[in-house]
Amino acid sequence: MIPVNEPRIGPRELEYVNECLQTGWISSEGHFIEGFEHAWADYCGMKYGVAVSNGTVALQLAVACLDLQPGDEVILPTFTIISCAQAVIYNGGIPVLVDCDPRTWCMDVGQVEAKITPRTRAIMPVHIYGHPVDMDPLREIARRHKLVIIEDAAEAHGAEYKSARCGGLGDINCFSFYANKIVTTGEGGMVLTNSETINSRLRSLRNLCFQKERRFYHTALGYNFRMTNIQAALGLAQCENIEMAVQQKRWMGQEYTRRLNRFENLQLPVEEAWAKNVYWMYGVVLNESTGMNAVDFAKRLAEGGVMTRPFFLGMHEQPVLHARGLYIDEHYPIAERLARQGLYLPSGMTLTFAQLEKVCDVVGEEINRKQ
Numbered sequence: 001m002i003p004v005n006e007p008r009i010g011p012r013e014l015e016y017v018n019e020c021l022q023t024g025w026i027s028s029e030g031h032f033i034e035g036f037e038h039a040w041a042d043y044c045g046m047k048y049g050v051a052v053s054n055g056t057v058a059l060q061l062a063v064a065c066l067d068l069q070p071g072d073e074v075i076l077p078t079f080t081i082i083s084c085a086q087a088v089i090y091n092g093g094i095p096v097l098v099d100c101d102p103r104t105w106c107m108d109v110g111q112v113e114a115k116i117t118p119r120t121r122a123i124m125p126v127h128i129y130g131h132p133v134d135m136d137p138l139r140e141i142a143r144r145h146k147l148v149i150i151e152d153a154a155e156a157h158g159a160e161y162k163s164a165r166c167g168g169l170g171d172i173n174c175f176s177f178y179a180n181k182i183v184t185t186g187e188g189g190m191v192l193t194n195s196e197t198i199n200s201r202l203r204s205l206r207n208l209c210f211q212k213e214r215r216f217y218h219t220a221l222g223y224n225f226r227m228t229n230i231q232a233a234l235g236l237a238q239c240e241n242i243e244m245a246v247q248q249k250r251w252m253g254q255e256y257t258r259r260l261n262r263f264e265n266l267q268l269p270v271e272e273a274w275a276k277n278v279y280w281m282y283g284v285v286l287n288e289s290t291g292m293n294a295v296d297f298a299k300r301l302a303e304g305g306v307m308t309r310p311f312f313l314g315m316h317e318q319p320v321l322h323a324r325g326l327y328i329d330e331h332y333p334i335a336e337r338l339a340r341q342g343l344y345l346p347s348g349m350t351l352t353f354a355q356l357e358k359v360c361d362v363v364g365e366e367i368n369r370k371q
């Protein structure tokens with residue numbers, strides 16, 4: 001079986017992690033934390049980086065900085081991971097949804113303005129599968145309506161929008177470093193900002209709102225969302241190698257596209273003129289004319305030795321959110337189609353040329369196979 005995604009761990013990772021183990025700096029203190037925070041913020045062109053336990057809590061802390069009042073709204077794409085919606089809900093707000101752009105699968109920026117109400121506080125663009133959101137029109141809307149932009153760049157390490165890095169395009173920008181992300185710490189995340197106030201707020205919230213002057217005296221409730229020095233050691237080593245990782249992903253994406261282009265019943269990822277796609281996951285959308293949905297297609301590919309993963313199921317189709325009275329009669333046709341017809345092919349850092357060839361051969365055989 002060709003795996004969907006596996007991390008690549010090099011000698012520098014071993015060296016840095018070993019240093020933590022040998023020196024005993026294994027908790028959330030130690031120089032790798034600051035080293036990783038600086039390196040990553042710098043890479044994305046932002047001033048401050050705050051390392052946290054994972055991408056889900058990175059989003060939760062970013063939204064916490066908005067001080068939402070109950071009923072305040074944050075606009076986000078329906079086609080995303082539930083972390084985005086729950087970050088808003090856990091902070092007392094309401095996630096308000098828009099559909100996707102049918103080409104990039106990212107939020108349809110043209111639908112955002114119609115969703116703005118007097119309660120709207122922020123917009124949360126999510127760069128899907130490595131392709132950036134069309135940020136300029138979104139930033140223009142945010143500027144006009146005085147809204148904060150919380151960027152979710154978990155899937156877009158190294159991706160660019162008009163030559164500026166994703167994760168450097170919003171006010172509070174979030175990353176995940178989960179094992180399947182381009183830069184990984186196993187579990188981990190980071191929040192980036194240019195605001196000194198938000199930076200100290202994030203640092204305080206991540207560490208139980210301890211105070212420097214009087215440690216066990218609290219004026220606010222926080223969380224333990226700290227990252228360990230061991231994870232940061234892994235992250236810094238990965239970060240120092242990101243150019244190669246991004247090159248590998250782009251090679252993979254371009255090679256897949258070159259080979260799969262001839263199948264008319266398969267929609268492939270795009271790279272808009274203003275975008276640098278990092279193909280975090282190489283997604284394909286199957287045309288209904290094949291008589292198959294993504295589940296049928298995935299079964300066939302698995303029989304051919306190719307592992308796949310399904311696309312997101314939209315937030316408006318989630319029972320847990322319906323149970324809260326959200327999105328009961330809402331429909332987003334693009335996201336609904338992607339959820340049913342989309343899957344992603346093996347896209348890991350360890351994918352070899354021979355494996356990629358094999359995947360394309362199996363896709364070609366299975367897509368035209370009669371029952």
Ligand SMILES: *Cc1c(COP(=O)(O)O)cnc(C)c1O
Nearest residue numbers: 054055056081083154155176178
């Ligand atoms: C992976 C991911 C997250 C969540 O990250 P975790 O580290 O797994 O909590 C958030 N948003 C997006 C878009 C992701 O792909």
